[in-house]
Amino acid sequence: MSTIIEAPRTPRERSSKGRVNWEKWGWLYMRLSGVLLLILIFGHLFVNLVLGEGIKEIDFAFVAGKYATPFWQWWDVVMLWLAMIHGSNGMRTIVNDYASHRTVRRVLLIGIAAAAIILIVLGTLVVFTFDPCNTFIPADQALTFCPVN
Ligand code: HEM
Known part of the structure; x- marks a missing residue:
């Protein structure tokens, strides 16, 4: 049987x-x-790798500083959601x-959806629950403003 592809x-x-x-909405979403x-990815790379001291500045304190502001929390979460849905829809x-x-197709599609949901959650x-002074950090490595100091 031959398949007819319409104009x-x-x-x-x-x-x-x-x-x-x-399919149309998926196409538009991509x-x-x-x-x-x-904008989000290159903004992220510019702020982390070019501004200030560049890559040398990236450590736990740098991340803690960024996640102390809702602006960077939302930047990263929007980037995560858009990229995960974009990447999994592309896959x-x-x-x-x-x-x-x-069956192979079904297993692969379920695997992609599961991976996307788990990583997004x-x-x-x-x-949003990041705590720079969490109790898993040894006292000698804690940031200066944490209560253990
Ligand atoms: C720099 C930002 C990005 C831009 C401008 C971009 C743009 C696009 C566009 C326009 C498509 C549709 C291509 C088509 O239908 O022919 C696409 C497909 C795809 N994108 Fe992205 N994308 C970006 C980032 C990402 C990221 C971060 C991921 C992974 C998480 C990703 C994974 C994919 C995949 C898997 C496809 C499907 C490829 C295919 O159909 O052959 N992209 N991208």
């Missing part, structure tokens, strides 16, 4: 009218999140393109 501008069939076209990710496209076996928790 790109062929109008959609009547039966699909009224339904949400998820482009829009791509533009935002350019979904690749799996759909190349994994022709139904963990990453968001880390950013």
Whole structure:
């Protein structure tokens, strides 16, 4: 049996009218999140690696300083969410393109979705519950403003 690929501008069939076209929204999401990710990723790299002392400045105290401000917390969380959904949706496209076996495709798609959800939840928790004076840090390595000092 041969597969017929319609011309790109062929109008959609009547039966699909009224339904949400998820593939279209996914396609748009990749482009829009791509533009935002350019700003977020290169802004992140510039602030961390170019401004101030550059890479030499990055240590626990640097991270603690950034996560003391809601601005950087939200910057990182938005970057995490956009990149994880962008990356996993992109991987979904690749799996759909190349994994022709139904079960293999299903397992891969579930794996991608699970990885994305776990990393988004963990990453968001880390950013918003980050405590620079947590009790796991040995007293001799604690930051100067922590109560143990
Ligand atoms: C610098 C910011 C980024 C921009 C401007 C960008 C842009 C894009 C665009 C426009 C597409 C769609 C390509 C197509 O449909 O032909 C895409 C696909 C993809 N992106 Fe990104 N992206 C960025 C960052 C990322 C990041 C951080 C990840 C990983 C977490 C990622 C993973 C992917 C994957 C897996 C695909 C699917 C590739 C494919 O369909 O062959 N991208 N990206």
